[in-house]
Amino acid sequence: MRENGKARTINFHVTRYNPESDRAPYVKTYQVPVCEGMTVLDGLHNIKENLDPSLAWRYSCRMGVCGSCGMLLNGRPALACNTQILHIAETDLTVAPLPNFEIIRDLAPDLFSMFEKHRSIDPYIVRADQAEIEDPEGEFYQTPEQLEAYLQFTYCIKCGCCMAACPTLATDARYLGPMPLAAAQRYNADTRDDGRRGRNRLTGSSHGAFRCHYAGECSRVCPKGVDPAKAIQHLKRRLVLDYLHLARRKPPCEKMTGPGRGERLANIAPAPARTV
Amino acid sequence: MRETKYWTWHMAAGVAIFFLLGLHMLIMHMGGITHLFAAHGGAAVSKENSLFRDSALFFTITYVLLLGLALYHGLYGLRTIVFELTLKPAAEKAVSLVLLVAGLGLFGLGAWAAIAAHAIAQAGARG
Amino acid sequence: MAELKRYDNRLGLWGWLGGGRWGVERYAYILHRLTGLGILCYFLLHIVVTSLRATGRYLWVEGQFFHRPIFKFGEFLVFAAFAYHALNGVRLVLVELGFAVGKPIEPVYPYRTSLNVQRPLLISMMVLALIFLAAGGYEFLGLAR
Numbered sequence: 001m002r003e004n005g006k007a008r009t010i011n012f013h014v015t016r017y018n019p020e021s022d023r024a025p026y027v028k029t030y031q032v033p034v035c036e037g038m039t040v041l042d043g044l045h046n047i048k049e050n051l052d053p054s055l056a057w058r059y060s061c062r063m064g065v066c067g068s069c070g071m072l073l074n075g076r077p078a079l080a081c082n083t084q085i086l087h088i089a090e091t092d093l094t095v096a097p098l099p100n101f102e103i104i105r106d107l108a109p110d111l112f113s114m115f116e117k118h119r120s121i122d123p124y125i126v127r128a129d130q131a132e133i134e135d136p137e138g139e140f141y142q143t144p145e146q147l148e149a150y151l152q153f154t155y156c157i158k159c160g161c162c163m164a165a166c167p168t169l170a171t172d173a174r175y176l177g178p179m180p181l182a183a184a185q186r187y188n189a190d191t192r193d194d195g196r197r198g199r200n201r202l203t204g205s206s207h208g209a210f211r212c213h214y215a216g217e218c219s220r221v222c223p224k225g226v227d228p229a230k231a232i233q234h235l236k237r238r239l240v241l242d243y244l245h246l247a248r249r250k251p252p253c254e255k256m257t258g259p260g261r262g263e264r265l266a267n268i269a270p271a272p273a274r275t276v
Numbered sequence: 277m278r279e280t281k282y283w284t285w286h287m288a289a290g291v292a293i294f295f296l297l298g299l300h301m302l303i304m305h306m307g308g309i310t311h312l313f314a315a316h317g318g319a320a321v322s323k324e325n326s327l328f329r330d331s332a333l334f335f336t337i338t339y340v341l342l343l344g345l346a347l348y349h350g351l352y353g354l355r356t357i358v359f360e361l362t363l364k365p366a367a368e369k370a371v372s373l374v375l376l377v378a379g380l381g382l383f384g385l386g387a388w389a390a391i392a393a394h395a396i397a398q399a400g401a402r403g
Numbered sequence: 404m405a406e407l408k409r410y411d412n413r414l415g416l417w418g419w420l421g422g423g424r425w426g427v428e429r430y431a432y433i434l435h436r437l438t439g440l441g442i443l444c445y446f447l448l449h450i451v452v453t454s455l456r457a458t459g460r461y462l463w464v465e466g467q468f469f470h471r472p473i474f475k476f477g478e479f480l481v482f483a484a485f486a487y488h489a490l491n492g493v494r495l496v497l498v499e500l501g502f503a504v505g506k507p508i509e510p511v512y513p514y515r516t517s518l519n520v521q522r523p524l525l526i527s528m529m530v531l532a533l534i535f536l537a538a539g540g541y542e543f544l545g546l547a548r
Contacts, residue, residue: 019408102409152507170418204280216428225510230517237501350443389454
């Protein structure tokens with residue numbers, strides 16, 4: 001649709017699967033009137049409201065932040081909410097659930113396997129001085145350069161697009177996958193963290209980082225520009241350096257070493273009481 | 277960290293093979309252009325040229341080196357591909373064991389042949 | 404919560420090959436895998452055949468099979484596979500050890516990823532592979548004597 005505001009009909013070929021009645025997924029086609037500016041998510045809403053109320057998918061924020069609406073659009077993993085229909089479809093659009101996950105129903109994949117793997121790599125700051133983490137008395141100083149070493153990998157929204165695009169995950173159910181490995185590198189590269197050697201046990205295992213062969217699909221489809229492939233290669237480099245004992249042993253940064261010395265200012269209100 | 281060890285040496289072996297097999301390919305398949313180590317002229321694979329190379333200790337050593345490195349690199353690569361098919365842990369162990377035994381067997385055969393051929397070629401060269 | 408029936412949507416081996424909407428690195432990956440397997444098959448036979456020279460049998464000189472055009476062509480395929488596998492392998496060593504993927508950057512749309520950083524390396528390696536392929540083809544066609 002190149003003319004302003006004029007509607008055009010696009011054939012949505014949507015994968016349907018109802019676990020209570022279907023043995024396998026099948027494709028159902030819907031004719032959806034589309035005008036410029038409509039996202040795939042808008043198209044799905046149109047189907048649900050006007051054509052088939054039984055269609056199921058997952059979404060929340062509608063603006064590329066929550067990572068709920070990852071789908072296979074014309075054979076490519078993407079977020080339904082930040083993909084414009086007319087940018088990728090002339091007359092036909094296939095909408096399928098993200099592959100390499102189990103399907104719960106229609107377009108809703110079960111991301112649980114990804115979250116389990118993510119949890120297994122300790123995706124948080126690990127330090128020996130646990131008391132400082134639990135009840136901080138100062139701040140950890142980090143230079144902008146030290147922040148840049150991991151900032152890119154913090155933008156991950158856990159949508160699962162990279163896991164769906166990864167060729168290794170297509171056959172290897174136990175491979176950690178791009179998202180958890182990028183998360184491991186995000187914390188390994190953080191100067192406040194001291195958990196790298198612990199994570200190495202998993203990221204350097206036989207279903208860890210070395211099952212990545214740089215097909216690059218994860219980075220190509222990532223809707224947030226996180227570049228998991230880059231993170232994994234840096235992770236591998238560090239694993240090899242650790243194995244060869246060539247990595248510089250640096251203790252995690254200490255509190256109160258930067259400008260301002262991390263002293264708590266007198267006029268800052270105390271933190272609210274814990275709720276959990 | 278065991279996989280890190282295997283993979284690091286897989287990479288290192290790959291780099292060494294790049295040079296050793298590169299030389300082998302230059303001799304064998306680009307001999308018409310490079311004329312490397314074909315003392316008797318003609319095809320690099322002729323019996324005379326084979327015997328000439330076998331008589332040189334440099335070739336015997338690089339053959340055995342290349343054999344070992346290439347077997348390790350190739351069989352680890354195969355193991356990688358097989359492991360990506362989601363085997364049960366017991367099957368993974370079995371695959372590793374079979375590849376290890378096959379690799380050692382072929383290395384034994386090839387190394388024995390390279391050394392024996394060196395002895396034969398040297399004896400032949402001495403007349 | 405009642406146990407739900409799930410449909411396993413793992414792509415299987417088809418997922419290695421991709422569906423045609425993929426980038427050049429995906430094809431490089433699958434070709435690296437295929438050429439590796441091909442070279443390994445040839446190499447295992449090569450060890451056995453050449454080991455027989457220790458018993459005085461030079462099969463590749465004597466045997467009829469090794470002089471057939473189909474075998475010559477097969478040998479050229481092995482040479483081509485090696486040229487590709489070796490040069491793409493150089494790229495992979497540099498990439499997988501984090502040398503050719505660049506440092507983490509602030510992601511600003513349109514995103515530039517590590518794929519863009521290593522692409523010139525990929526292209527130069529493929530050009531080199533083509534040059535070797537041409538030189539090898541010149542030899543195999545019997546033009547060099």
